[in-house]
Amino acid sequence: xxxxxxxxxxxxxxxxxxxxxxxxxxxxxxxxxxxxxxxxxxxxxxxxxxxxxxxxxxxxxxxxxxxxxxxxxxxxxxxxxxxxxxxxxxxxxxxxxxxxxxxxxxxxxxxxxxxxxxxxxxxxxxxxxxxxxxxxxxxxxxxxxxxxxxxxxxxxxxxxxxxxxxxxxxxxxxxxxxxxxxxxxxxxxxxxxxxxxxxxxxxxxxxxxxxxxxxxxxxxxxxxxxxxxxxxxxxxxxxxxxxxxxxxxxxxxxxxxxxxxxxxxxxxxxxxxxxxxxxxxxxxxxxxxxxxxxxxxxxxxxxxxxxxxxxxxxxxxxxxxxxxxxxxxxxxxxxxxxxxxxxxxxxxxxxxxxxxxxxxxxxxxxxxxxxxxxxxxxxxxxxxxxxxxxxxxxxxxxxxxxxxxxxxxxxxxxxxxxxxxxxxxxxxxxx
Ligand code: PLP
Numbered sequence: 001x002x003x004x005x006x007x008x009x010x011x012x013x014x015x016x017x018x019x020x021x022x023x024x025x026x027x028x029x030x031x032x033x034x035x036x037x038x039x040x041x042x043x044x045x046x047x048x049x050x051x052x053x054x055x056x057x058x059x060x061x062x063x064x065x066x067x068x069x070x071x072x073x074x075x076x077x078x079x080x081x082x083x084x085x086x087x088x089x090x091x092x093x094x095x096x097x098x099x100x101x102x103x104x105x106x107x108x109x110x111x112x113x114x115x116x117x118x119x120x121x122x123x124x125x126x127x128x129x130x131x132x133x134x135x136x137x138x139x140x141x142x143x144x145x146x147x148x149x150x151x152x153x154x155x156x157x158x159x160x161x162x163x164x165x166x167x168x169x170x171x172x173x174x175x176x177x178x179x180x181x182x183x184x185x186x187x188x189x190x191x192x193x194x195x196x197x198x199x200x201x202x203x204x205x206x207x208x209x210x211x212x213x214x215x216x217x218x219x220x221x222x223x224x225x226x227x228x229x230x231x232x233x234x235x236x237x238x239x240x241x242x243x244x245x246x247x248x249x250x251x252x253x254x255x256x257x258x259x260x261x262x263x264x265x266x267x268x269x270x271x272x273x274x275x276x277x278x279x280x281x282x283x284x285x286x287x288x289x290x291x292x293x294x295x296x297x298x299x300x301x302x303x304x305x306x307x308x309x310x311x312x313x314x315x316x317x318x319x320x321x322x323x324x325x326x327x328x329x330x331x332x333x334x335x336x337x338x339x340x341x342x343x344x345x346x347x348x349x350x351x352x353x354x355x356x357x358x359x360x361x362x363x364x365x366x367x368x369x370x371x372x373x374x375x376x377x378x379x380x381x382x383x384x385x386x387x388x389x390x391x392x393x394x395x396x397x398x399x400x401x402x403x404x405x406x407x408x409x410x411x412x413x414x415x416x417x418x419x420x421x422x423x424x425x426x427x428x429x430x431x
Contacts, residue, residue, distance in 0.1 A: 005084065007053075007055070008056075008082060008084055009055070010055075011053065011054070011056070011058050011060060011066070012055035012056030012057070012058055012080065012081075014058045014066050014414075015411070015413040015417050016068065016391075016414070016417035016421070017065075017067050017068050017390065017391020017417075018066040018391070019065045019066070020063070020065055021064075021065060023049075023061070023063075023389060023391075024049075024050065024061075024063075025061070025062075027061075027062040027063045028049075028050040028061055028062050029048075031050045032048055032050065046396060047384065049061060049388060049393060050062045050063075053081075054069065054073075054077070054080075054081025054082055055080070055081050055082055056080040056081060056083075056407065057069050057070075057080055057081075057406050057407045057409060057410045057411070057414055058081070065391065067392065068391060068392050068414055068418055068421075069406060069407070070392060070393055070404045070410075070418060071393045071394065071405060071406075072285070072405055072407045073289060074395065074405075075226070075258045075263060075285060075405045076284045076288070077285070077288055077289050078261050078262060078263070078284075078286075078326060078335075078408050079288045079325075079326050079329045079333075079335065079407065079408065079409060080409040081407070082289075083288060083325070083326075083409070085325050085328070086288045086289075086322050086325040086326060086329065089321040089322060089324065089325035090290065090318055090325075093109070093318055093320075093321035094318060096317075097317050098316075099313070099316060099317065100317070101311075102132070102315045103310030103311055103312065103314070104310075107317065107320075109320040110132060110315040112324060113130070113132060113315065113324060114129065114132070116323075116324065116327050117130045117282075117294055120267055120327075121280065121296050122267075122270050122271050122276065122277065123276055123277075123298050124276040126276075126300075127298070127299035128296050128297065128298060128299060129296075129297060129302040130294050130297075131294070131295045131309060131314070132292065132293070132294050132315030132319075133283075133293035133294065133295065133311060133314040133315070134293060134313050134316070134319075135165070135291060136165050136255075136258075136281065136282075136283030136284060137165025137167045137170045138165075138167070138293050138311070138314065139281040139283055139293035139294055139295045140164045140165050140167075140170040140173065140257075140295075141165075141167055141169045142281075142309060143218070143220065143253045143255075143279050143281050143295045144169045144173075144218070144220070145169075145308075145309055146279065146295065146297055146301065146302070146309070147217040147218035147220075147251045147253060147279065148217045148218075150217075150251070150301045150303050151217040151218070151249070151250075151251060153214075153215050153216060153217040154215065154217060155190045155191075155211050155215050155216040155217060156172075156188075156191045156216070156217060156218055156219075156220055157191075157193070157202065157206065157216060157218070157250075158172075158173035158174070158175055158191055158192075158193050158221075159193060159194055159195065159222075160175045160195050160196060161175065161176055161195075161196050161231065161398070162175055162196065162221065162222050162225060162227075163176045163180075163222070163226060163228060163258075164255055164257075165257075166180060168184075169188050171187065172187035172188035172191045173191055173220050175193050176227050176228045176398070190211075192206050192210055194206050196221070196222075196225055196233065197231070197233045197237055199240055202244065203244070213244070213248035213250060214248060214249070216248065217251060218250060218252070218253045218279070219245060219251070219252055220253040220255060221241065221252075221255065222254070222255045222256075222257075222258070223254045223255070223256055223259050223268070223270045223273060224258075224259040224264065224269050224366075224369060226257075226258035226259060226397065226403070227258070227397060227398070228397070229371055229373070229397045229398020229399065229403075230365060230370065230371025230397050230398070230405075231398070232364055232365070232366070233273065238270070238273035238274065238275045239273075239274060242275040242276075251278040251301070252275070252277045252278050253277065253280075253281065254268075254269075254270050254277040254279070254280050254281070255281045256269060256270065256281060256282050257281055257282060257283035257284050257293065258283075258284055258405075259369055260280070260284075261282065261284065261286050262285065262335055262336050262339055262408050263285065263339065263368050263408070264339075264366040264368075264369045265336055265339045265340040265343060265366055265368070266336065267330075267336065268280065269366075269369075272366065278297065278298055278301060279295065279297045279298070279301065280294075280296045281293065281294070281295055282294045282296065285326070285408075286323050287319045287320075287322035287323040287326055288326045288329075289322070290319040290322040290323075291319055292316075292319035292322070293314075330408065333409070335408040335409060336408070338408060338409065338410075339367040339408045339410075342368065342406075342410050342411065342412055342415050343365070343366065343368045343370070344367075345412055345415045345416070345419075346370055346404060346415050346418070347363065347365055349416070349422075350363040350372060350404075350419070350422070351363050353426055354372075356423070357423070357430055359375070359379055359426065359430050360373075360426055361374060361400075365404070368405060368406055368410060369405060370404040370405070371397060371398070371401045371402075371403055372402050372403075372404065373400050373401045374402070375400055377396075377399055379400070380396055380400050380401055380402050382428075382429035383422075383425050383426055384396050384402050386425035386426075386428040386429050387402075387422060387425040389425075390421045390424060390425060391421065392418055392421045392422060392425065406418075
């Protein structure tokens with residue numbers, strides 16, 4: 001066993017946080033001071049956490065404090081931090097080929113990932129083709145372009161509360177916070193918004209008063225709202241959207257960048273909504289921390305011509321190696337089952353905290369996709385900070401919530417410790 005294995009196992013074994021300084025500690029404060037001088041002030045830092053290394057669901061900061069990570073690096077490290085099989089796959093790939101542009105040549109590992117996506121795409125048995133990117137926002141951009149190209153229509157429908165990224169096309173669909181758009185207008189023309197989970201507004205207002213559905217290329221929707229507060233749709237809403245799309249020849253594009261890759265206990269969240277989409281965007285957890293996104297479309301929709309879209313780095317060999325290892329680990333280590341089992345412990349525990357602490361107004365979620373609503377932003381922010389002070393990393397979402405999205409390897413002993421600390425944080429925020 002190498003030193004790296006010993007270090008990994010030692011750190012990953014922690015069931016609870018271990019703080020050896022006040023947080024942030026002296027080294028963290030020094031790093032933050034430098035960071036504040038030289039990095040873009042647009043970066044929306046949540047609290048003063050300065051990570052140094054991670055293993056499984058545990059992260060150590062630069063002062064040696066050990067935290068339980070209920071963020072998974074913002075829903076990214078699906079197989080946990082530095083899963084040995086993912087690290088090994090990346091290391092092996094790094095010694096073979098760091099880069100060759102898959103846009104211009106035939107990169108085998110790129111096609112291997114697309115083949116894997118074809119096998120698991122939620123298209124009801126129909127074949128899939130994929131375009132790989134470096135990020136979620138690029139996957140959404142690719143979906144916008146393909147939807148317009150394939151339909152010959154230009155309008156797009158997004159939803160209030162949703163987040164799809166920050167490049168100009170995706171930010172035009174994003175409608176979770178005005179500050180993501182402030183100063184950048186005009187947005188992409190021909191984007192209209194309706195209400196997530198609403199059964200009337202889209203037809204009664206948007207299609208009736210603003211745009212003919214015959215001119216709409218796609219409805220672009222997060223299956224479950226992430227940044228907007230970890231919100232689930234009402235029963236039947238996706239079937240309603242699917243029917244509207246079928247009636248008017250509109251494509252249903254589901255953004256699974258945050259809720260996909262097993263977080264909800266199935267590989268894709270849309271599997272739980274009982275409909276088959278036309279295009280899926282994936283990112284974050286797909287490569288356990290290496291930059292990768294995917295725009296996955298039904299084969300018959302990938303009609304664009306040679307040169308219509310491409311990318312120098314999208315689907316880099318390193319990211320593809322990490323993605324293949326991620327799929328294997330999820331499958332072979334039973335991480336979907338683990339997400340459902342440990343998620344149930346967390347959900348039940350959170351409901352029990354809510355029964356003792358009325359400031360926790362609502363607990364919602366599936367598996368390791370959990371949102372806690374506190375009724376106002378200040379209370380949610382206090383809980384987030386009190387949790388951090390106790391070594392528990394959670395993150396705000398929406399107007400009044402925090403999200404709980406640990407790695408899919410999160411263990412039951414860690415879940416029980418997290419619940420104890422969360423209750424302390426809620427009590428402290430209440431005081
Ligand atoms: N779509 C969703 C649902 C997201 O949650 C995010 C990021 O949080 C994105 C797209 C954009 O992904 P990225 O930050 O990798 O560009």
